[in-house]
Amino acid sequence: MVLKRDGENVATNASCAAVSDTLRSPYDGGEWTRASDVDIDHMVALAEAWRSGAHAWLPSKRRQFANSLTDSQLWAVTDSVNQTKGDKESSVWKPPLVSFWCIYARSWISVKYDWRLTQQASEKSAQQAMLDTCT
Incomplete structure (x- = not known):
């Protein structure tokens, strides 16, 4: 679903798996035509969400x-960039593409707010620096 939403010319097989597409990764600007070169990233990684309050949630x-x-949580991005990000929060990792920082910070803030997850002062400071790039 994310590849179909974010990609262009996405073709799927009988089991709805993406078999070809054109995708531009917002994190680094990479362009990919094979689904295997792309990961689906959680804007707020699951481990970061756990540390920020998801540990108290029901499994559902x-x-x-x-x-x-329904929100800015899932992104189709270059697989190697996603692996570099891992479960880091926004004060430790920023997308390599500076022109995406504004959207990244807004998305991070939105996900944390919508899901009532806590933010550390260091996260807020890093987000403000990224928001300062908004035009």
Whole structure:
């Protein structure tokens, strides 16, 4: 679903798996035509969400968060960039593409707010620096 939403010319097989597409990764600007070069990233990683309050949620809410298509939580991005990000929060990792920082910070803040997850002062400071790039 995320590849179909974010990609262009997405073709799927009988089991709805993406088999070809054109995708531009917002994190680094990479362009990919094979689904295998792309990961689906959780804007707020599941481990970060756990540390920020998801540990208190029922399993059903954790599943809903992990698979949410109704907010800015899931992004199709270059696989190696996603692996570099891992479960880091926004004061430790920023997308390599500076022109995406504004959207990244807004999305991070939105996900944390919508899901009532806590933010550390260091996160807020990093987000403000990214928001300062908004035009």
